[in-house]
Amino acid sequence: MPALDRQDNVFVLDLGDDENRFHPDWIASVNAALDEVEKAEGPRALVTTATGKFYSNGLDLDWLFAHADQYHEYVVSVHDLFARVLSLPIVTVAALQGHTFAAGAMLSLAHDFRVMRGDRGFWCLPEADINIPFTPGMSALIQARLAPRPAHEAMVTARRYGGHDALADGIVDRAVDEQAVRSTALEIAAALTAKAGDTLGTIKARMYAPVLTVLRDRDNPLG
DSSP, X not given: OOEEEEETTEEEEEOOSSOOOBOHHHHHHHHHHHHHHHHOOSSOEEEEEOSSSEEEOOBOHHHHHHTGGGHHXXXXXXXHHHHHHHTOSSEEEEEEOSEXXXXXXXXXXXXXXXXXXXXXXXXXXXXXXXXXXXXXXXXXXXXXXXXXXXXHHHHHHOOEEOHHHHHHTTSOSEEEOGGGHHHHHHHHHHTTGGGOSHHHHHHHHHHTHHHHHHHTOOSOTTO
């Protein structure tokens, strides 16, 4: 399960040591950690990462298929998490130490910056291969955070991007050696802790207002 730590003014949220899928309990735990980060005062920033092979492998499809009657509420909770991270009033950095797939990849896009391991691991939106269409909120998030060409390719072809290819297409901001992923993310975050506050929150809310409106449409999240 997710665990929150703090290194000076940078909060580090470890998403877990397995596939870190979006089980309702996992989502609740992430939100509880974000509550703590938001309640803190003074300069601060957030790094999210994980331990092991995966950053996140996306939606918990096993849980979802077993609880089909809760599909609407589940999608709303996922959209809410994306919207929350996208609009946090602090700088956020995703340290992608492992595979980052589907909703996990979308969560990474909700961060301000992304650092990815260059030698192994993939960033991928596999929805075209697994026959699960993007919701309007997911599409809006992806298209707001990626340039048109890589957004189109990633969404339509389900391409698996290694770190250096992801860097070349602007999906991530840095591609580094395995041992440098977390330290590089911490370095980026630490340099921007003074930006935390209401002004940054307002900037993000206005910058991504159309995306946030779609993500927060709780009545019709599936389009």
